[in-house]
Amino acid sequence: MTETTQPSIVIATRESRLALWQAEHVKSLLEGLGCTVKLLGMTTQGDQILDRSLSKVGGKGLFVKELEVALQEGHADIAVHSLKDVPMDMPEGFELACVMEREDPRDAWVSPQYARLEDLPHGAVVGTSSLRRTVLLRALRPDLKIEPLRGNLDTRLRKLDEGQYAGIVLAAAGLKRLGMTDRIRHIFETNEMLPAAGQGALGIEICSNRPDLRALLAPLADSVSWQRVAAERAVSRAMGGSCSMPLAAHATIEGGVLKLQAAWGDPDGAATLVTAAEDVPAQDLAVAEALGLRVAHALQRDGAH
Numbered sequence: 001m002t003e004t005t006q007p008s009i010v011i012a013t014r015e016s017r018l019a020l021w022q023a024e025h026v027k028s029l030l031e032g033l034g035c036t037v038k039l040l041g042m043t044t045q046g047d048q049i050l051d052r053s054l055s056k057v058g059g060k061g062l063f064v065k066e067l068e069v070a071l072q073e074g075h076a077d078i079a080v081h082s083l084k085d086v087p088m089d090m091p092e093g094f095e096l097a098c099v100m101e102r103e104d105p106r107d108a109w110v111s112p113q114y115a116r117l118e119d120l121p122h123g124a125v126v127g128t129s130s131l132r133r134t135v136l137l138r139a140l141r142p143d144l145k146i147e148p149l150r151g152n153l154d155t156r157l158r159k160l161d162e163g164q165y166a167g168i169v170l171a172a173a174g175l176k177r178l179g180m181t182d183r184i185r186h187i188f189e190t191n192e193m194l195p196a197a198g199q200g201a202l203g204i205e206i207c208s209n210r211p212d213l214r215a216l217l218a219p220l221a222d223s224v225s226w227q228r229v230a231a232e233r234a235v236s237r238a239m240g241g242s243c244s245m246p247l248a249a250h251a252t253i254e255g256g257v258l259k260l261q262a263a264w265g266d267p268d269g270a271a272t273l274v275t276a277a278e279d280v281p282a283q284d285l286a287v288a289e290a291l292g293l294r295v296a297h298a299l300q301r302d303g304a305h
């Protein structure tokens, strides 16, 4: 009799509540495919450095480096990431094996007192450390005082509850995943606040020398989400994107049309935004990435740098 061994997978994950939820989510999907799955929790530099803004200390890579080392050394097989936190170009030897079905990509307004941004008194303090959210907030309400807010979701909500801010802006996806939709007062439409490339989407990273995992993970991929995110990430890549750049990119696929919008704001300048939008018939990842490049060039032509 032949014995079939079930694949056994170790997931490297950060230990914030959101990261653990995301890893557990992938774990249960993989178990549904017959795998045995364990989590390997770890702390990254991005989790430890909380007193400085990420754009100053080295950016997105800080949240993924330790996980990649665990993959490389064989302590884990896959890493689950919020794609928003994953650098545009993976380091040599690593790849994105799949992009999964996307949560709501939009930003949420969270405030105990004020239902809408419009309700804030003149000069109110709003918390965010995201340059993108800062320039977009400034475009909506130039009078607001934007102050830094770092830390995981629970830390940010605690700081809000301590009264340091009139309100804060967070990704709707994180709040929804953690069952905290009751904290959301308003979800910004994408024309009010254009989301970050990849926001709300999860990706699974593997070492490129593990084609077995590529095949195993294929059923978890969502083609529509992947094309949208590929277009958005191509804008960031072409702009030299890191989180020290105030850049927004958001794609949709409706009626077979891939539509991409992007915005760039001068971090030190006035409340003016450079925007660009284009669409193409949705086809594959290559078409999505080419669209991203065109939109990035349109931004650059109009003054983004």
Ligand SMILES: NCc1[nH]cc(CCC(=O)O)c1CC(=O)O
Pocket: 082, 083, 084, 085, 153, 169, 170, 171, 172, 173, 174, 198, 199, 200, 201, 202
């Ligand atoms: N930068 C932290 C981060 N990375 C991903 C999310 C939200 C979840 C997601 O985008 O999938 C968040 C929190 C936030 O921006 O409010």
